[in-house]
Structure formats: structure tokens, C-alpha cells
Amino acid sequence: MVACISGDWPILSVLLFLPLAGILAFPLLRSDGAAKLWALGVTIITAVASLALYTGFNPATADYQFGEHIAWIPSLNINYALGVDGISLMLILMTTLLSPLCILCSWRAITVRVKEFLVCLLVMESAMLGVFMALDFILFYIFWEAMLIPMFLLIGVWGGPRKIYASVKFFLYTLAGSVLLPVAMIALYLASPTHTFSIPELMGQPYSASLQCWVFLAFFVAFAIKVPMFPFHTWLPAAHVEAPTAGSVVLASVLLKMGTYGFLRFCLPMTPIGVQTFAPYVLALSIAGIIYGGLCALAQSDMKRLVAYSSVAHMGFVTLGIFVVNTAGIEGGLLQMINHGITTGALFLCVGMIYERTHSREIAKATGIGKVMPIYVTALTIFGLSSLAFPGTNSFVGEFLVLVGSFQSATLWGLLAIPGVILSAAYMLRMLQRIIWGGTHNPDTSYLKDLNARECVTLGLLVVMVLWIGFAPQPFLEVFHVSVQNLLAQYQAGLPM
Amino acid sequence: MSFSPFVSELILILGSLAVFAISLGTGRGRLAARVTAGIALVNLGACLATVTASGELFCHAYRVDLFSQLFKCFIALGLAAVVLFGSQLRDIRAEIRPEYFFFLLLGTLGLTMLVSCVELITLFIALELSSYALYLLVPLRRERPGLNLQMEAAAKYVMFGVVSTGFLLFGMSYLFGLTGSTYFQEIAPALALQAQQPAALAAMVLVVAGLLFKLAAFPMHLWAPDAYQGASNETTAFIAAVPKVGAVAVLIRFLLCTEPTNTTLSLVLTITAIGSMCFGNLAALVQKDIKRMLGYSSIAHAGYVLLGLVTLQSAGFAMSMFYIFGFLAMSLAAFLVICQVSREGENVLLDDLSGLHARSPLAAFLLAASMFAMAGIPPFAGFIGKFLLLSEALRSGFLLLVIVAAVNTAIGIYYYLNVVRLLYFAAPEGRPAARLSPLVAGTGVVLIVIVTLLGLVPGKLLDAAKTATQKPVAAQDKPGSASPVLPQ
Incomplete structure (x- = not known):
């Protein structure tokens, strides 16, 4: 207790x-x-x-x-x-x-x-x-x-x-x-x-196996929709694209975490047998989300939709880490929750800043703005690299830990998740290339003004967080290390010997 | 003998007589409205002051106790709210407005007495006093060319009402024949000895069927949507909420006479509850008139109330009490806005609510809050009420019923949310502004505050309801005799 x-x-x-x-x-x-x-x-x-x-x-x-x-x-x-x-x-x-x-x-x-x-x-x-x-x-x-x-x-x-x-x-x-x-x-x-x-x-009580399975399923539907896990994700792109920037940030950074928080807080310690029974299916859905989200993001011409679909993929990594149920996986998942909050929140802020200037979220309307908005594209590049888990940024640590956890659990899950990493590099770099340099037919963007002080402060704070977690993740991991150990102990104790 | 416990009844009797005297003159509609509002407020104060009173009258046939006083408080609240926000009676001809108030007061008097009756004949008289007064309110609506909705509504209301009264009387006669008494406290132990007899079961089912009419629960619900639509807005506001409180009180009185082990009765109530919830919610989805929509949704709410009653245990009854009290406040808040949006007293279509946010922010907020409350979203009373009902039903082992109820909550959210969508997101398209007078606005705010407080701090009322629904010591009470049948 x-x-x-x-x-x-x-x-x-x-x-x-x-x-x-x-x-x-x-x-x-x-x-x-x-x-x-x-x-x-x-x-x-x-x-x-x-x-x-x-x-x-x-x-x-x-x-x-x-x-x-x-x-x-x-x-x-x-x-x-x-x-x-x-x-x-x-x-x-x-x-x-x-x-x-x-x-x-x-x-x-x-x-x-x-x-x-x-x-x-x-x-x-x-x-x-x-x-x-x-x-x-x-x-x-x-x-x-x-x-x-x-x-x-x-x-x-x-x-x-x-x-x-x-x-x-x-x-x-x-x-x-x-x-x-x-x-x-x-x-x-x-x-x-x-x-x-x-x-x-309510944690660690000896509930019967069938009760645990039913309760787990009820929990799962509620939390999986919030995460959102494939195939419950269809509300997310619609909501993200239509929401105002602040709404998108709140939605991506905090609301989505409530689903994964629910898995950690309720499912693992209260229904360990349910988790054990259904973990393979949840892992399969996580992998599906990673791949599907990545492929969808690759096909988008709307920046906001692209970031929204990348959320589906990133949250797939979080659930993957949680449901392999080992120290590296859960700690990686938790760190990835924070990272996703910072990085995706920042990307939505970036999209909002462009939208305020061009009144469009189409990538094609804002290609080749590297010359006129140097500060902006620098920040965008940092967050883009963070999103594709470039070493030195926060997501690298998180995704790496999740992959370590997956390989520890079963090589299959780890291998299946790898294409997701490549996909995220593909869609992010593609977007960065077009926004910063564009092609030969760039629209006239000379009227655009670079970030003002208010916007610099907003993004600057997040850049600091990205690099801080990227280079020195230890203080962050320490905060939840003991709690995660305790969570795993509760989970193990709840399983039949 | 002290009269103080019966002060609410006395106020209503004297008040009815006063309004009757007023109605003898001509052109006294406004005077009658003011007097009735005064009476309603004094009555509310009196009910709140005597909430802990106790006393008996008429050879123990009429009892004032915590149970009856809690119900009286909310009946008085209902009357006061309806009179305060519906005093204009736009759709009632001016010359009969005093009579309207007279019948409204008589109906309330009947309901106030109903909840105190602990003897069958007394109970029947009180029930009929309230019923007949309310039957008369429906056809008082102004006639419109080519549209006699109110007559159809009145005919349906009376016909179904009379038939259900027949059920009730038939069941009561069986009860008397089986037990030799018309007093609840003597019926309960006598009935317990012959609970397995088909006649005893028939008696209870007939009585319950008669009372389900008042609650507008499946399969006695058919009158509700038509009567809601046909009656004037103020009348609907009253009959949608207040008589249901009385019906729950009487249902609890009768069901307290049975044992929790009476599985057949539980089954009958379960089917009724499932039917009410599913039919009410599904039919509400396609309505265009908001009064009809609320009529169907009230059938669904009756189903939720039955979740507590199927347990046949005091704890479940207490939850039903709590829920119907919360429902009263939300329903009144919704009708308050409907009465104000309707300019000439005509019916309000859902489309008429478009963009109400721009036309009257407070009205839109009140209606949206009551819709969220009815949908069962925290922090309003609808959420905690439903939650408590679900937990008591599950504790008694009604897993299937609880799942059906939870699914129905999701269905309900769709049409409640649709109203909120129209209120806030749709364009007003030149619809006129709806102005709330300070008195009406104050009433609405008080109702929403009540709904919110019941949702956030339900503890006191819940404890009172639990104390009030304890079985009398004479009845055989076996706590915990029904064990939970959960998937273990």
C-alpha cells in the first residue's frame, strides 16, 4: 500500500x-x-x-x-x-x-x-x-x-x-x-x-480475472479514444485542424496525455491480469497507429493535419512503451508524453504563427520562407528535428527508451516500430525542406514579417525545454523513476504466479 | 394539537380559496398572479422551515415526516418557480387566468398532500385532487385557427389518466383484500407473509402500473409527448416536473411494502426501466419541437429513476429521490427559457433556439446548463444522480440494466448537445432578442445554482433521503440480504 x-x-x-x-x-x-x-x-x-x-x-x-x-x-x-x-x-x-x-x-x-x-x-x-x-x-x-x-x-x-x-x-x-x-x-x-x-x-487488490478483463476493456475504450489509438483516432485530425491554435496546443499537449495517464494510473496497477491478457492486441494497435499515422502525415498538404497525424504516430510510441511493461518502456513512454507535449505543442504554435500571417495552413502557400523569417524557420527546424527524434533533442531519449523496452520485451515489437521512426523523418524533413527552401515556384512571401518578441518568448521557452531534456534527461527521469518501479512492482504482484 | 407541521397544506388551502375569491371578479388576472406568487413563496418558506417537523392527522392516515417534508420542499420549489417565471400566461385567455392559478394551486395542494398519505383511501383522494386540477390546465390554452392541439392533448391526458387510475384502484382493492387493511404500516407485514402469491404480485404490478402513468414511464408513457406539446408552455413546465416528484414519492411508499427478494417485481420494473430509457432517448433524437423532445427525454429520465426503484431497497429509493429532485430543478430551468423564448406563447421549435447566445446570453447559458445537467455531465446534479443510481443498481446485481443505462446516457448526449450546438453555434438569422426580466433571470440562476450545488455537495440531501427512506421498524428489514451478483 x-x-x-x-x-x-x-x-x-x-x-x-x-x-x-x-x-x-x-x-x-x-x-x-x-x-x-x-x-x-x-x-x-x-x-x-x-x-x-x-x-x-x-x-x-x-x-x-x-x-x-x-x-x-x-x-x-x-x-x-x-x-x-x-x-x-x-x-x-x-x-x-x-x-x-x-x-x-x-x-x-x-x-x-x-x-x-x-x-x-x-x-x-x-x-x-x-x-x-x-x-x-x-x-x-x-x-x-x-x-x-x-x-x-x-x-x-x-x-x-x-x-x-x-x-x-x-x-x-x-x-x-x-x-x-x-x-x-x-x-x-x-x-x-x-x-x-x-x-x-483500489490498486493491487485481488480482483478476479474475469472482472479485471471486463474492467480493463471499459477503461481501454475510454482511454484509447482519448489517446487516440488507431482505429479510434478519427476525431483527432478534425478537431486539431478546426481548433484555434491555443485549443490545438491544449488538445495535443495535455488532453491526449490523459489517455496514457489513465493507462498508467488505472489499468496497470488495478487490472494487471487484464493488461497481460490484452497487451498483445494493444501493442498491435500501437504499431498500427505508428505506421498509419506516419503514412497519413506523409500524404498531407496541410501543415496542421500533418502535425495532427504525427501525433497519432507519436502517441503510438507512448502506448507501445507502456504496454511492453518494463522499466525502459514505461519510463520512455512517460518521457515521450512530456516530449510530445512540448514538441507537438510547439509545432502547433508554429503552424498558428504562419496561419496568422498567410491565413492559410497549406504548405504550398508558405514555401521558401527561410529568407524572410530566419528566426521562425530556426525554431521550426529545432522542433521538426525533435519530432523526428534527432539525437540531442528530447524525443530521441524518449523514443530510444521505448525502443529499448520493446526489444527487451520481444524483438518483433521493436522491429515493427522501426519503420515508424523512418516515416517520421520522411514527413518532417519533407515539410521542413518545402517551408524553408521550397522549389522553383515559391509564392511571393516577401511581405511576411519575422517573429515578434512575444512569439520569440513563446517558442524560446520550448526550445530550451527541447534541448534541456535532449542533453540532460536524467533529472526528468529521476522524478518518476521510483514511481515507475513501484508501479511495476504492483503490476508484477497482481499477476498470478 | 399543534398545526405547525401542517402549515404548508394550510397555506395552500387558504391560498386556493383566496384565488378562488379573486376569480369571481373580472379582469383580475394580474392580481391573481401576484397573490399566487406570494402564496407560492410563503409556501416554499414554510416547507423549508418545517423540513424536520413530524406529526399525524386523521387517525394516522396522514403523516408528516422527513420523507414527506423533503418532497414537499421540492414540490413547493416547483410551484414557486413556475409561478415566478410563468406568470404572464401569454397563451391563456385573460379572463380565465385567475382560474388557471386556482387550479394550479389545487393541483399543488393535491401533490403536497399526496406525499404525506400513508393510507390507501387518503392517498387516492389526494392523487385525484391533483390529477383533476392538472387535467383542467391543459385545455385552458388559447385556441389557434385550425389547430386544436390543446384539446387533443387534454383528451389524451384525461383518458390515459382515468385508465391508469382504474389500474391503481384495482390494485388497491387487491391489496386490501389480501391484507385486510388500508394502512401501509399494516399492509407491509401482512403482504410479506404472502409475497409469493400471484394475487399479491398482481396487486403490486397493477398499483405500479397506475403510478407509472404519473411518472410517464414505459409502457404508460403515451400521453406525455402529446400533452407536453399541446399544453401551454407554463402548464408543460409544471406537469413535466412537479407531478413526477409526487409519483416517485407514492411509488416509494408502495415499494417499501415489498421485500428486496421479490424478483418478479424487480423484473417488471427492470423491463419498464429499459423500455423507458431506450424508447425515450431514441424517440427524442428525431424531434423538432423542443417540448416534444423534452417530453420524450422525460420518459428516459423516468427510466433512470426506476434504476433506483428496481433494487427494492432503501438505499436505491434514496437515490431515486435524489435524482427526481435534481431532475425537477433542471427541467424547470429548461422550461423557464422556453417560456421566455416563446413570444406569444406559441410552441418553440428547436430551430427557434438558433443563436440564442447572441440574442440573450443568460437564457442560452441557463438552457445549456440544464441540457448538460440532463445529459449527465459533471459538475451538475444529473451526473452525480445518475452515478449514484448506477452504483446502487449494480450493487444489487443489475449489471445488464446498468450497461443499458450507460449506453443510453451516450444516446441522450446527442440530442442534448444538439440543443447546445444551436444555442451557441448557429446564426440567429434575424430572430428577435429574448429578454429576461430580473425576476425571471433570478429564478433561473437560483435553479441552476441548485442543480450545481446538488451535483457538487450532494451529501446532506443524500443522507436525509437515506434516513427518510428507511423502512419502519415493524417491517422485516434484512440489510444486505441481496448479495451483489457481479462477475467475480
Whole structure:
């Protein structure tokens, strides 16, 4: 049993409710500019405050830290329980650090209903933090579902031409996927000896094999749609392409991680027999996603669609790492979750910056801009190289670890994943070549202005993260090393001897 | 003897008489509306003040306890909300508006008394008092050239109502014949001894069938969409929510007389629940009139309420209570907006809601919140209510029913989301602005706050509901006798 260590003061609740509390000031703010500044201030304060989590976190233990526990619905043993371990810490930090960038990148792009837009972003931040912090199943589910409403509005109100189709598809797809999640939760609650919804207490219980398999399937559908795994990915390109830049960043960087987080937090420790039974199928779907996503990305002429399909491929690597269930695989998967958040988020920011200038996302409309936008193409190249896992960038470490894990598990899985690496190099380099140099018939791009200070700050922070993780991944791996070991121990203990 | 526990009933009786006196004059529609609003608010205050009261009247046939008072609070809330947001009665002729309020108060009085009745004859009288008053509200709507929807609706409402009353009376006569008593507290132990007799089962099924009419559950649901569509918007707002609360109260009273081991009755209720959910949700998908859509969706909600009742246990009953309370608030919030969007009192089509966000942001927000609540999305009461119902049903081993309910939740989301889509994403196309008066806006906000609070802090009401649905000590209560039948 993993203990839950309480802190001196409820830092998690403070972080969780800071963005929500920030909304209360909105009626007082007269102009849109003031609202933007205020929202930026709130998210920066949240981001700075979240660094206290990093400094106060003790990576030598797998316990849940900064724990909070308040009885909520005592008659059903439902509690307001928060806590952070190595697995969730990095995701929380990523969420808080990306939120100010989301507001920065919308500074000019959003011109209608600005306050409502900022409210949606702040609600999103609170809900996303809640998903990663919750240690009670009901609390988790509430945040998990509540997040859909602001995201639905972000796509549907501020999105592109086919925004309504995309937002409705996104909402229905993800919600329909999670309808069986509460049923699975209740089944575990009833089967647990203490009748609890507490996530740590539900782990490592001797549930029967058939119950584990059914619960795993219910979990899997919900999480696989969120990841999204092939063949549940069809909502993703539509949602990404139509969403405003900030929406795409939130979607790619944080929302997709919730699916893989769910696998790590719930499936492995609660239903190890289910994982063991279905792992080969999940691995096959992961490989299919890697190859299929790569091939689709290769065929795109729209930058945003290309990045969206590359997400499918990258998330395939994450699920591959998780479901080979060994230290290298899971640590690689976790690191790859962070990397994908940084790199793909940054690529969506880059696409947004071009779109603001040319009002088109077609690669053909923005070829050969290396001369007029040197800073921009430098950043784009760094993120592009990171996306194809070039050594020295963050994704190299993650993908390498995942491949190590796959080869340890079975040579077949590792070999099958290799073409994905080559594909990612192909589609990324193809895009970079055309954007930077283009061909002989480049459109007139001399009117384009290079990045301004705001955009440089936005991308600069992410460039630092890419190189930092790329060259010195150890501090990041250390944060979750003990938690992953503990997770694996729980998994092994749950399997029949 | 103290009158204080019965203050709500007294207020409603005196209030009805006062409005009746007003209705004798001419041109007093506005006066009647104001008096009724005052009565409704005083009644709500009185109900909240006497929530812990207890007392008995009429030789133990009429009992005020926590159970009845909780229901009375929400019935009073329903009346107050409908009177506050629907006082204009645009689609009722001016000269009969005082009568409209008179019947509305009488109907509420009947429901208020209904939840306190613990004896069959008293219960029947209270039920008929409320039914007949409500039957009359439907045809009061103004006639439109070539359109007599309200008459068709009234005819269906009365016909089905009378037939279901026949079922109810028939079942009651069996109950009396089997047990020799009309008091619930004597029926329960006597019935337990002959639970396996076909006659006992027939009695319960007939009674339940009669009551399912009020709840608009499959297969007694046929009146609901037509009556919803044909009645004026304010009337629909009332009959869509408040009588259902009363129906749940009486159903719980009857089902408390049975044992949790009565598998046949459980099976009957399970089939009803599955039928209600599937039929209601699937039929709602294709509706164009929002009142009809809500009519079908209310059939589905009746199915969710039955999830708690099939368990035949106190805990399940408590969840059904909680859910119907939450449903009352969401349904009222939705109809509040419908009443305001309709300018002349005409029916509102889904397309009429297009771009309401631009025309009236608050109205759009209220309707969207109630749609999300009905769809069962956190943090509203609809989510936690459904979740609690699912967990109690699963605890009692109804795995199939729970899965059907979960799938139905997904179906429901489609048409609720469609409304939100129209509200926020569709273009207004020159539709006029809908203005909410401060009073109406305040009522709407209070309703949504209630829906949200029930969703976020359900603990107190849930505990109260659990205490209220405990079986009386006289009945044989075997906690935990039904073991979970889960895939182990």
C-alpha cells in the first residue's frame, strides 16, 4: 500500500483553484486587453506556484505527496482526495507551464468574444490539473468529463470553417467512449474489500480475472479514444485542424496525455491480469497507429493535419512503451508524453504563427520562407528535428527508451516500430525542406514579417525545454523513476504466479 | 394539537380559496398572479422551515415526516418557480387566468398532500385532487385557427389518466383484500407473509402500473409527448416536473411494502426501466419541437429513476429521490427559457433556439446548463444522480440494466448537445432578442445554482433521503440480504 503524505498547506488545492478563482475577476475587467493581461498573470502565477511542487517533491519515494483528504460524500465513501507522485508531477508541471503560452499565442489570433475565450482556457486548466491530481475515482471522473465542455466551446466557437462538425464529433466521440467508465468504477468499488473510490486503495487488490478483463476493456475504450489509438483516432485530425491554435496546443499537449495517464494510473496497477491478457492486441494497435499515422502525415498538404497525424504516430510510441511493461518502456513512454507535449505543442504554435500571417495552413502557400523569417524557420527546424527524434533533442531519449523496452520485451515489437521512426523523418524533413527552401515556384512571401518578441518568448521557452531534456534527461527521469518501479512492482504482484 | 407541521397544506388551502375569491371578479388576472406568487413563496418558506417537523392527522392516515417534508420542499420549489417565471400566461385567455392559478394551486395542494398519505383511501383522494386540477390546465390554452392541439392533448391526458387510475384502484382493492387493511404500516407485514402469491404480485404490478402513468414511464408513457406539446408552455413546465416528484414519492411508499427478494417485481420494473430509457432517448433524437423532445427525454429520465426503484431497497429509493429532485430543478430551468423564448406563447421549435447566445446570453447559458445537467455531465446534479443510481443498481446485481443505462446516457448526449450546438453555434438569422426580466433571470440562476450545488455537495440531501427512506421498524428489514451478483 502506498501512503499519502500530506503537506503543510494545501498547495494542490491552491493550484487547482487558482485559474478558476481568476475567472471571478472578469466582470470587473472592462477591456479585452486587460482581460488578456489578467489571464496571463493568473496562469503565470499558477506556473510559478507549481514550481514549488517540483522543489518540494521527494523523488526517492513512490508515495503520493502533498496529499489532501476531505470527506465529500461520506455515505458512499467518496472523498476530495488529491496527491501527486512521480508519474503525475511532470504532467502537472507541463500543464501549468504551457497554459501561459496558450494565452500568449492567442494574443492577436482571437478577436471575438475574447473574455469568454479566456474563461474557457482557465476552466480547462483547472480541469486538466484536476485530472492529474485527483486520487479519488469520482473526483477524477468529474474533472475528466467537465473538461469536455470548455474544449467543445473552444473548437466550436473560435474554430475554423468546419468547427461545428469537428466540435460535435470530438464531444460525442470522447463522451461516448467514457460512458462505461463509471460502470467499471462502480464494479471495482463493489469488488474492493473496503468499498472505496480511493485510487491508491483500489490498486493491487485481488480482483478476479474475469472482472479485471471486463474492467480493463471499459477503461481501454475510454482511454484509447482519448489517446487516440488507431482505429479510434478519427476525431483527432478534425478537431486539431478546426481548433484555434491555443485549443490545438491544449488538445495535443495535455488532453491526449490523459489517455496514457489513465493507462498508467488505472489499468496497470488495478487490472494487471487484464493488461497481460490484452497487451498483445494493444501493442498491435500501437504499431498500427505508428505506421498509419506516419503514412497519413506523409500524404498531407496541410501543415496542421500533418502535425495532427504525427501525433497519432507519436502517441503510438507512448502506448507501445507502456504496454511492453518494463522499466525502459514505461519510463520512455512517460518521457515521450512530456516530449510530445512540448514538441507537438510547439509545432502547433508554429503552424498558428504562419496561419496568422498567410491565413492559410497549406504548405504550398508558405514555401521558401527561410529568407524572410530566419528566426521562425530556426525554431521550426529545432522542433521538426525533435519530432523526428534527432539525437540531442528530447524525443530521441524518449523514443530510444521505448525502443529499448520493446526489444527487451520481444524483438518483433521493436522491429515493427522501426519503420515508424523512418516515416517520421520522411514527413518532417519533407515539410521542413518545402517551408524553408521550397522549389522553383515559391509564392511571393516577401511581405511576411519575422517573429515578434512575444512569439520569440513563446517558442524560446520550448526550445530550451527541447534541448534541456535532449542533453540532460536524467533529472526528468529521476522524478518518476521510483514511481515507475513501484508501479511495476504492483503490476508484477497482481499477476498470478 | 399543534398545526405547525401542517402549515404548508394550510397555506395552500387558504391560498386556493383566496384565488378562488379573486376569480369571481373580472379582469383580475394580474392580481391573481401576484397573490399566487406570494402564496407560492410563503409556501416554499414554510416547507423549508418545517423540513424536520413530524406529526399525524386523521387517525394516522396522514403523516408528516422527513420523507414527506423533503418532497414537499421540492414540490413547493416547483410551484414557486413556475409561478415566478410563468406568470404572464401569454397563451391563456385573460379572463380565465385567475382560474388557471386556482387550479394550479389545487393541483399543488393535491401533490403536497399526496406525499404525506400513508393510507390507501387518503392517498387516492389526494392523487385525484391533483390529477383533476392538472387535467383542467391543459385545455385552458388559447385556441389557434385550425389547430386544436390543446384539446387533443387534454383528451389524451384525461383518458390515459382515468385508465391508469382504474389500474391503481384495482390494485388497491387487491391489496386490501389480501391484507385486510388500508394502512401501509399494516399492509407491509401482512403482504410479506404472502409475497409469493400471484394475487399479491398482481396487486403490486397493477398499483405500479397506475403510478407509472404519473411518472410517464414505459409502457404508460403515451400521453406525455402529446400533452407536453399541446399544453401551454407554463402548464408543460409544471406537469413535466412537479407531478413526477409526487409519483416517485407514492411509488416509494408502495415499494417499501415489498421485500428486496421479490424478483418478479424487480423484473417488471427492470423491463419498464429499459423500455423507458431506450424508447425515450431514441424517440427524442428525431424531434423538432423542443417540448416534444423534452417530453420524450422525460420518459428516459423516468427510466433512470426506476434504476433506483428496481433494487427494492432503501438505499436505491434514496437515490431515486435524489435524482427526481435534481431532475425537477433542471427541467424547470429548461422550461423557464422556453417560456421566455416563446413570444406569444406559441410552441418553440428547436430551430427557434438558433443563436440564442447572441440574442440573450443568460437564457442560452441557463438552457445549456440544464441540457448538460440532463445529459449527465459533471459538475451538475444529473451526473452525480445518475452515478449514484448506477452504483446502487449494480450493487444489487443489475449489471445488464446498468450497461443499458450507460449506453443510453451516450444516446441522450446527442440530442442534448444538439440543443447546445444551436444555442451557441448557429446564426440567429434575424430572430428577435429574448429578454429576461430580473425576476425571471433570478429564478433561473437560483435553479441552476441548485442543480450545481446538488451535483457538487450532494451529501446532506443524500443522507436525509437515506434516513427518510428507511423502512419502519415493524417491517422485516434484512440489510444486505441481496448479495451483489457481479462477475467475480
